[in-house]
Amino acid sequence: MRIVSVKQGTAPIASAIANAYIDFSKMTASIVAVTVEDAGGKRATGYGFNSNGRYAQPGLLAERFIPRLLEATEAQVTRADGTLSPEGAWAVVMKNEKPGGHGERSVAVGVLDMALWDAAAKLAGVPLWKLLADRYNNGVADQAAWVYAAGGYYYPGKGVDQLVEEMKRYLGMGYSTVKMKIGGAPGTSLKDALAEDMARIEAVVKLLGGDGSKLAVDVNGRFGLHAALTYAAALGPMGLRWYEEPLDPLDYSTHATLAEHYAPPIATGENLFSMQDARNLIRHGGLRPDRDILQFDPALSYGLVEYLRTLDMLALHGWSRRRCVPHGGHQFALNIAVGLGLGGNESYPEVFHPFGGFADDVPVVDSKVAMPTIPGIGFEAKNELFAVFKTLG
Numbered sequence: 001m002r003i004v005s006v007k008q009g010t011a012p013i014a015s016a017i018a019n020a021y022i023d024f025s026k027m028t029a030s031i032v033a034v035t036v037e038d039a040g041g042k043r044a045t046g047y048g049f050n051s052n053g054r055y056a057q058p059g060l061l062a063e064r065f066i067p068r069l070l071e072a073t074e075a076q077v078t079r080a081d082g083t084l085s086p087e088g089a090w091a092v093v094m095k096n097e098k099p100g101g102h103g104e105r106s107v108a109v110g111v112l113d114m115a116l117w118d119a120a121a122k123l124a125g126v127p128l129w130k131l132l133a134d135r136y137n138n139g140v141a142d143q144a145a146w147v148y149a150a151g152g153y154y155y156p157g158k159g160v161d162q163l164v165e166e167m168k169r170y171l172g173m174g175y176s177t178v179k180m181k182i183g184g185a186p187g188t189s190l191k192d193a194l195a196e197d198m199a200r201i202e203a204v205v206k207l208l209g210g211d212g213s214k215l216a217v218d219v220n221g222r223f224g225l226h227a228a229l230t231y232a233a234a235l236g237p238m239g240l241r242w243y244e245e246p247l248d249p250l251d252y253s254t255h256a257t258l259a260e261h262y263a264p265p266i267a268t269g270e271n272l273f274s275m276q277d278a279r280n281l282i283r284h285g286g287l288r289p290d291r292d293i294l295q296f297d298p299a300l301s302y303g304l305v306e307y308l309r310t311l312d313m314l315a316l317h318g319w320s321r322r323r324c325v326p327h328g329g330h331q332f333a334l335n336i337a338v339g340l341g342l343g344g345n346e347s348y349p350e351v352f353h354p355f356g357g358f359a360d361d362v363p364v365v366d367s368k369v370a371m372p373t374i375p376g377i378g379f380e381a382k383n384e385l386f387a388v389f390k391t392l393g
């Protein structure tokens with residue numbers, strides 16, 4: 001195996017939406033194309049991008065990670081059976097990088113990792129979910145992935161009626177579980193913010209036939225312990241699907257305190273970018289393996305090579321993979337969910353296009369989505385996204 005070329009670009013995913021912590025008015029994503037050639041001269045180009053929420057990483061890619069990948073020897077990127085080794089490539093790009101302090105280099109490495117897995121599956125002539133099932137899951141893949149519709153963002157002039165209309169559209173698309181943002185009411189007291197959010201939440205739960213277990217709410221890490229507990233007291237009786245990122249993602253002991261006071265599921269992890277950070281959450285966050293949801297996003301956190309380490313760590317700590325529902329609503333995590341037997345995947349029916357969303361013409365039925373059978377991650381079956389990759393030449 002030989003790395004032939006690596007190209008990178010930056011694509012906009014800006015929009016007027018906001019969560020409780022940031023708006024997306026200047027959001028960008030890195031895109032890469034990695035061309036690989038096997039010993040028989042067969043070439044494949046894999047594509048990668050970074051998940052929403054972190055900006056494009058052109059500097060880190062150009063200065064460190066792409067040059068290292070281009071300098072990799074054939075032996076370094078080849079497995080014993082002659083196939084492409086994303087693990088070997090990972091070790092090459094991470095050479096001379098100290099542990100800890102992950103910053104956003106995990107985002108840059110994740111973009112390359114995604115492209116390498118896409119190329120590996122294309123060279124093998126199989127969809128990535130199948131390659132993963134065969135290599136790491138005893139050949140067992142799920143038939144489909146459970147997906148939920150994430151949205152319910154704050155948007156200028158958006159009131160409760162528009163929020164309910166948006167959620168109604170998701171139900172019409174085949175989703176049965178939806179997610180909305182909370183905790184973002186600007187400039188109000190905690191009491192007023194809670195009253196406003198409860199009105200929004202109650203309107204959506206009413207649309208869901210009164211079934212709170214079909215609604216997740218997402219704070220995007222905005223609350224401190226007092227606000228998190230105040231909301232927890234109000235949300236508890238509603239039996240929501242989960243209460244997401246109520247606290248700063250790195251404040252583990254405060255999660256443990258919240259978990260003592262809030263019995264229904266808590267979800268977090270989308271802003272933890274390494275196996276070690278994930279392990280600290282598991283060790284110190286007081287989360288409960290029988291109900292809580294782990295949202296580590298392989299595209300933001302050094303890619304699938306690192307995510308495999310995270311899954312091993314979870315197994316050692318007695319956590320099932322079914323508790324993992326990655327953040328990011330992208331096809332990469334969808335392949336991982338199906339091929340490795342996770343609990344499901346996020347989906348963004350109306351935001352973060354064209355990076356969010358799955359293959360064209362694959363309908364969501366009963367909140368489940370099946371996988372295309374084309375080789376690789378499936379980008380070629382998603383026209384709008386593939387058009388963006390084609391700009392790399």
Ligand SMILES: O=C([O-])CC(=O)C(=O)O
Pocket residue numbers: 019052053150218220270327328346
């Ligand atoms: O709004 C965001 O940053 C995305 C997010 O939290 C999610 O999809 O769970």
Ligand SMILES: [Mg+2]
Pocket residue numbers: 218220244245270327
């Ligand atoms: Mg979130």
